[in-house]
Amino acid sequence: MKVFTAVTIVLCMYGASLAAVSYDAGTLTLTYNDPADLDAVIDPIGLADVQREDGMTKGAFQALNPQVIGFNTYPAGQPTVNLGKVVAKYNAADTVTFTFPAVMYEWPGRTSSGRKAFSGTLDNHYFSGRESFVGATSSWFDATISTGTGPGVTAFGMCVHGRDNLPTSASQALFSLSDGSQATVNIPEFGQGKAVMTIFVGYQAPAGLTINQVQVLRLGGGTSYLGIDDLAFVVTPEPTTLGLLALAGLVAARRRRA
Numbered sequence: 001m002k003v004f005t006a007v008t009i010v011l012c013m014y015g016a017s018l019a020a021v022s023y024d025a026g027t028l029t030l031t032y033n034d035p036a037d038l039d040a041v042i043d044p045i046g047l048a049d050v051q052r053e054d055g056m057t058k059g060a061f062q063a064l065n066p067q068v069i070g071f072n073t074y075p076a077g078q079p080t081v082n083l084g085k086v087v088a089k090y091n092a093a094d095t096v097t098f099t100f101p102a103v104m105y106e107w108p109g110r111t112s113s114g115r116k117a118f119s120g121t122l123d124n125h126y127f128s129g130r131e132s133f134v135g136a137t138s139s140w141f142d143a144t145i146s147t148g149t150g151p152g153v154t155a156f157g158m159c160v161h162g163r164d165n166l167p168t169s170a171s172q173a174l175f176s177l178s179d180g181s182q183a184t185v186n187i188p189e190f191g192q193g194k195a196v197m198t199i200f201v202g203y204q205a206p207a208g209l210t211i212n213q214v215q216v217l218r219l220g221g222g223t224s225y226l227g228i229d230d231l232a233f234v235v236t237p238e239p240t241t242l243g244l245l246a247l248a249g250l251v252a253a254r255r256r257r258a
Helices: 057-060 239-257
Strands: 008-012 017-023 029-032 051-055 068-069 081-083 083-089 093-101 105-107 132-134 137-146 151-160 171-177 182-187 198-204 209-217 227-235
Touching: 008 182, 017 198, 051 182, 068 083, 093 227, 137 151, 151 209, 171 198, 182 198, 198 209
Parallel strands: 029 083, 051 198
Antiparallel strands: 008 017, 017 029, 068 227, 081 105, 083 093, 093 137, 132 137, 137 209, 151 198, 151 227, 171 182, 171 209
């Protein structure tokens, strides 16, 4: 059996910086080391297209100018790896981290049972869910979200592909917020035998609040082994930072006019 301790995929050369996505087998961490590694469009026309939108429409979420983790760089011929954490550098200094529960997900996704990526170039350019539990309730997605010293995540979205051999019952997405409250988005059933196979789930926190955790609970029977792709997030700077950015823009504009 082959053991892979690390996978590094070089994406592109941008100026003097090298944009790369790396995977560390010791910590089960997939890292997007440069903002250039992230996408700007949720579910572009390609391998699979969203059929239903729950919580927010994809268009409304896209209007927030999100950054998107596309999972599109897994090299051909390598084995599937466990995925316990995803770290994305979203600007020159700051990162957002999605930490999954002990029952890890798998990257790249398995292409059996009709699941496909929503972007990228290959069907398996996504990650596969595994069933975990919140109390005694089955969960098909669970991620704690942190941004270190940077401002928090104010909006979160993801694309989900059901299986064509098993349905997923109605679910609830629970968004834990920075003030201790919790918001809920209802997700009708999808997958085998249903009218909908592919969905987008999105949520924007109220002004002044950030999202600390996202859990999706399956309320009935069916499968939790789903294809999850295009994790989209919005990080809103603090008001002081926004003021500094506005001031910098004003100074730059005056210099251009001078």
